[in-house]
Amino acid sequence: MKIIYKSIILAALLSISFVKGGASDFISIDGYYKNFFVVYHQPEYGIAGISIDNPEKGAVNNRIRLDFSREITSWLNIKAAYSPALRIQDNSLFYSDPLLAEINSLSYRAVDFDSRLYPCEDDTVASFAVFHNLDRFYCGIKASDFDLYIGRQAIAWGSARVINPTDVLVPYRFEELDTEERIGVDAVRIRIPLGMLSEFDAGAVLGEDFEFDSSAAFSRVKFYAMKADISAVLIGFRDNILAGFDLATSWKGAGLWLESAYVWADALEEGSNENEDNNYMRTSLGCDYSFGDRTYGFIEYSYNQAGTVNSDDYMNLLTETAYTEGSVYLLGEHYLIPGLSYQITPLMIYNGQLLANLNDPSAYFYSMVEYNFADNIYLSAGAFVGIGEKPELITQPVISARLNSEFGTYPDIYFTSFNIYF
Numbered sequence: 021m022k023i024i025y026k027s028i029i030l031a032a033l034l035s036i037s038f039v040k041g042g043a044s045d046f047i048s049i050d051g052y053y054k055n056f057f058v059v060y061h062q063p064e065y066g067i068a069g070i071s072i073d074n075p076e077k078g079a080v081n082n083r084i085r086l087d088f089s090r091e092i093t094s095w096l097n098i099k100a101a102y103s104p105a106l107r108i109q110d111n112s113l114f115y116s117d118p119l120l121a122e123i124n125s126l127s128y129r130a131v132d133f134d135s136r137l138y139p140c141e142d143d144t145v146a147s148f149a150v151f152h153n154l155d156r157f158y159c160g161i162k163a164s165d166f167d168l169y170i171g172r173q174a175i176a177w178g179s180a181r182v183i184n185p186t187d188v189l190v191p192y193r194f195e196e197l198d199t200e201e202r203i204g205v206d207a208v209r210i211r212i213p214l215g216m217l218s219e220f221d222a223g224a225v226l227g228e229d230f231e232f233d234s235s236a237a238f239s240r241v242k243f244y245a246m247k248a249d250i251s252a253v254l255i256g257f258r259d260n261i262l263a264g265f266d267l268a269t270s271w272k273g274a275g276l277w278l279e280s281a282y283v284w285a286d287a288l289e290e291g292s293n294e295n296e297d298n299n300y301m302r303t304s305l306g307c308d309y310s311f312g313d314r315t316y317g318f319i320e321y322s323y324n325q326a327g328t329v330n331s332d333d334y335m336n337l338l339t340e341t342a343y344t345e346g347s348v349y350l351l352g353e354h355y356l357i358p359g360l361s362y363q364i365t366p367l368m369i370y371n372g373q374l375l376a377n378l379n380d381p382s383a384y385f386y387s388m389v390e391y392n393f394a395d396n397i398y399l400s401a402g403a404f405v406g407i408g409e410k411p412e413l414i415t416q417p418v419i420s421a422r423l424n425s426e427f428g429t430y431p432d433i434y435f436t437s438f439n440i441y442f
Contacts, residue, residue, distance in 0.1 A: 048089040051101075052441045056081040056197055060110075060118050061432040063410050065421070077118070079109030085201070087156070095163065101156035101204070104137070107149050114145045118431045121338060121349035125190045126153075128205040128236065129172070130226035155204040169209045174202035175225065177240065177253060178279050178304075179268040182357045182375070183322040185281035185302035186253055186264035188347050189225060189236065194375050194384060195404045197435060217244035225257075233259050233289070253281075258345045259289040274309045275318075285341040298341050300326035302348070306357075314363040322355040329353050329379040334423045351426050352377040367392045371402075375427070382408025382425035396441040406430040 058081070062074035083105040091097045107114075126132060134141045138150040158171025176191070178184030184191060190203040209223030219242050227234025236257035243250055248269035255262040264281035285298035306320030326342035327350060328334065334351045342348040359373040368391045376383040388402030408428030414420050423429050 047091075049086065050442060051084065051086040052439060054081075054083045054085075054198065054440075055438040056083075056435060057437075058197070058433060058435045060113075061434070062118065063406065063429060063431065065411055065413050077110035077113060079107065079113055081109075082106045083198075085155075096159065096161055098159045099156055100154070100158075101201075102152070102154055104150065104152045107151065108147055111145065111147055114149060119193070119195070119349075120334070120429060121343050121351065123191065123193060123347050123349060125203045127234070128189055128207075128225050128227055130206045130228065130230050155201065157204075166210055166212045169207070169211075169223075172204040172206050173209065174204055175207060175209065175223070175238075176202050177251070177264075177266065179249070179266050179277040180279045180304035180320060180322075181277075181306060181308065181318050181359065182320055182373070183302075183304050183324075183350070183355070185279055185304055186255075186262070186266060188255060188257055188262060188281075188283075191347050193349055194373075195386070195430075195433060197437065214241075214243065217249070218242060227258070256288055259287070260285050260341065260345060261287045274307050276307045277305070279304045283342070283346055285346075300324075300342050300346075300348075302326065316361040318359045320357040320359075322350075322357065324348065324350050324353050324355065327351050327353045331380060331423050331425055334426065335421070350377075352379045354378040364389075377408075377426045380408055380425040380427070382406070382427035384427040384430055398439045399437070400439075401436045403435070404430070404433040406432055 056079070058079045060077040060079070062077070064074070083103060085101060085103040088100045088102075089097065090099075126135065133152065133154060135151050135153065136145075136149055137152050139145060154172065156172055156174070158169050158173045161168040161170075175189055176184075176187050178187045182194065189205055192199045206226040207223050209221070212220040214220055220240070221242065222239040223237070225236040225238070227236070236255060238253060238255040240251060240253040246269075248267055251266045253262070253264040253266070255264070261284045262281050264279070266277075266279045268275070268277045270276065280301070280303040282301045283299060285300070301323070302325065303323045304320055305322075306318060308316065308318035310316050326337070326340065326346070326348050328337060329352065337343055337351055354377075356376045356378055357373060360371070362370045364370055368389065371386075371388045371390070373386045374383055375386075383406075385405045385407060386402065387405075388400055390398055390400035392398050406427045406429070408425030410428050411424060412422045414422050
């Protein structure tokens with residue numbers, strides 16, 4: 021099945037360029053090149069009153085993305101995006117995430133190519149590897165009463181600025197360096213307009229090998245009322261059910277949002293005995309405001325019922341449904357996230373955010389300066405810095421790690437990026 025599916029993809033990609041349009045014959049090719057130079061400084065581990073420092077780990081990622089769009093007829097178009105990447109980095113970074121909780125961004129794909137081109141998946145990587153990603157490949161059908169999308173596409177929701185409780189498919193983590201394009205998922209999606217600023221949105225998202233317990237389905241309705249954008253979503257994903265609500269409005273020049281979701285864990289699993297202790301609620305509430313032409317600020321509060329107020333329980337959470345299937349990665353319950361953007365000059369901008377765990381307390385501070393020094397060419401530099409009590413190594417009765425805070429366990433990340441758009 022996998023071989024047939026991959027052969028169909030290759031044949032379709034090769035044939036797109038030769039398909040002649042009907043009513044409209046339009047081809048568009050664009051994309052970008054990005055270079056990231058990253059240094060990870062892992063936190064010091066204390067043992068018997070002695071601090072053990074971990075060596076820095078470096079990574080260089082060179083990535084090209086090609087976006088292809090072809091309008092076959094006035095009602096049919098095809099879009100694809102392909103991204104090869106060359107990585108030179110510390111060997112351990114190929115096999116483990118430097119952070120605690122991971123999110124598998126490629127899990128909602130029925131069949132996919134091996135992400136690593138060189139060396140092959142069965143070989144050991146030293147310090148150099150070549151990866152690739154077919155991130156988009158879908159056709160869009162436009163009708164008078166609906167729009168239909170079939171294939172690998174981006175699907176995401178939520179008005180919150182940093183933490184989106186309703187976004188359980190492939191959300192980005194706070195410290196993700198490249199969030200410009202959402203990761204593509206394999207799906208069939210229909211969007212039906214219901215009136216001005218209103219629509220019904222539904223679809224099926226296919227997991228590995230088309231298995232039900234690795235897939236998802238959703239229905240969502242969005243409408244405008246009382247000067248607010250309001251939406252409600254129902255998602256079945258990997259045997260779990262999510263019911264979500266999202267509201268975005270404005271008041272006296274400030275933007276306001278409320279996004280919330282409740283998850284019934286394992287509710288769709290056949291023969292399971294539902295344990296209410298595994299159910300959880302997540303909510304994000306915030307506001308933003310533009311202070312003149314140069315300064316923009318926001319503040320967001322996030323509640324995560326899947327987390328805990330006790331740092332001793334952090335490691336135990338990683339096997340819970342919220343973290344293995346629900347794309348939750350924060351370990352605490354209460355978070356405050358202020359953010360600021362300031363235009364230093366017309367070509368230079370500063371961005372800063374603070375993700376604060378109010379239970380530890382600990383925080384992860386993000387700071388970046390971006391300079392647009394030529395047309396479609398950007399250079400930036402920044403850092404993520406963890407603030408909080410450092411972890412400890414316990415030697416009795418067995419060697420283990422004790423986390424004294426969430427973000428004190430995170431590595432400091434220093435980076436530069438160089439982007440060219442074409």
